[in-house]
Amino acid sequence: MAHHSTEVDFKTKLQDWIPKLVLSPSVAMVLVFVYGFIIFTVYLSFTDSRMLPSYEMVGFANYDRLWGLRAWWTAIDNLFVFASLYIVICTIIGLTLAILLDQKIRGEGGLRPIYLYPMALSFIVTGTAWKWFLDPGIGLENTMHLWGWESFKFNWIKDRDYAIYTVVLAAVWQTSGFVMAMFLAGLRGIDNEILKAAQIDGASNWSLYRRIVIPLLRPAFLSAFVILSHLAIKSYDLVIALTGGGPGRATELPATFMYSYTFTRNQMGTGAASAVIMLTTIAAIMIPYLYAELKEKR
């Protein structure tokens, strides 16, 4: 009997252990390859690493150097312009599309994917397509000239003061549909009873949306903001494909800065420092969000 009971014990124990056993490799891999390398990057940012990692500590010298670089300030300025416009415009367009699609219109099932599909493209494809479209020599401007509108001019992508706005344009085109889907899900989650009650009380459509629907979409706004802001901070491929950081260095973003300093300019320490700054920026956005989310669930 004693023998039997230990076997049962073993089985239940095994059942307890199996999920942990199965999960542990992925946990270990995430620990090493994500958090381990984050720690390694932070460490490198305090060393004098140039072409290869080195372990000579130099304190905050890399950060000093970083904040003294004009290229880094350009990247920060660009990120500020890009991120704020990208987030605001995407949210407005996404919300408007969602509200319009939510009017119980015919063919919604066909319209929705049309707006959503750009998200299925990679940023490289988006960037290349927009690069050709915006190129004055072969794209929109040239086509307009061929059609006889000779005075038409749209050369933002070749103008260092406006090139960053073409990045916004392409990014908004890519992501608006996705934001729309998030808002649409939020709209579908709103209790119809509330809306009916408001309508009975004589609320106009406008005040219905302004005072009831949009405030109820708060969680969707928050998710949209978090997703868009981290997309903005880590954007790399879109800029590389669309402008290559040019004209000159006019559309450099922190991510392109980080890559070029770490891997092509042999200034790994400075590159690591910029990566740490990017990480802390994202953390500054994500931590309050996670905190709020977890608090709600409790």
Place this chain on the structure above:
Amino acid sequence: MTIRKLLGGAAVAAMISGAAYAEDVEVLHWWTSGGEAAALNVLKDDLAGQGIGWVDMPVAGGGGEAAMTTLRARVTAGDAPTAVQMLGFDIKDWAAEGALGNLNAVAEAEGWDAVVPTALQNFSKHDGNWIAAPVNVHSTNWVWMNKAALDATGLGEPTTWEELVAVLDAMQANGITALGHGGQAWQDATIFDAVVLSLGDDFYKSAFIDLNPDALGGAQMVEAFDRMAKLRSYVDDNFSGRDWNLASAMVINGEAGMQMMGDWAKGEFLRADQVPGEDFVCIRFPGTQGSVTFNSDQFAMFDTGGDSPAQQAMAASVMNPSFQSAFNVVKGSVPARTDVPNDAFDACGKKGMADLADANANGRLHGSAAHGHANPAAVKNAIYDVVTAHFNGEFDSATAAEEMVNAVESAM
């Protein structure tokens, strides 16, 4: 030091894994386009004839950035390839890490010291030891002109800055884009190399090789930037981001009058069935006659732990005059040794070879700053930043010269 330990580990691992690899060379390179790959086959066949296998490791991507990133990963993992295609200061950096092997035996036996130009040896040797075998020499201070467009100006080939401006003006008056150019940082910097050199060899050396702040921020630098601004005025509106070969195409079909580019541009002209001297003209950038700014592809040989006969044999094959001739005819560059017969080369190639020998003899052969042969990558890119910002109108010439000093200082 860590690298040495890692390499030591790799050597032990290689010994344990047996002798099967002893007769192979693993080669990391980015010569993947048709002509280049065909040229590499010459080398491959030569080695196969000696019973040495070739493990190909191509990492595509023009300037080799992707290849260098791969190399870093391989070396950090303790698994360095036998030979790696490399440019300029990358070789010096790897040599300083103690990661490269020693080719002295083969270099001595074949007498490389006597035939490889001294300026090239700066990159092929570290602390007096041969570490790399140079494959070719590209020179960057060339101007490629459409012959018909030049004839239409009624002017001859320009030999001074003033004559160049006259030709450019005349071409513009004839209704074509005078200067075909692609607005990418390295292309702007390629022109800047030639412009700085046209203000004197001493100035070039002082500014780009010695990184002397007085030269970097001085009156001559302002003058160089003024000349860049002048050249900028002959470029079409749509130049930014254009690839160099598209700019060459503009010259080939007569949309543009000339392009200032290294000799790899010649390949574009030849592929379009153009004949040097008849359809297009190759001249040195006016004011730089007799001088050559170069970049040179080399095979850097990694320390594979002890003697590697296959590695030495590969180095010898690379330096073989018949390979040097065959490869460089295809590549558009000139051989890295000065004793290779020039029979197989076209007129521009022959001129390039003569110029190289000349410049070498007179001490006027300089590493190209735009192509990482005058200063380390960090400094090179800092210079790019300033040159391209000025070319795109962000700075005036005086500010650019000031910024040049700051940028170079912050990169060191």
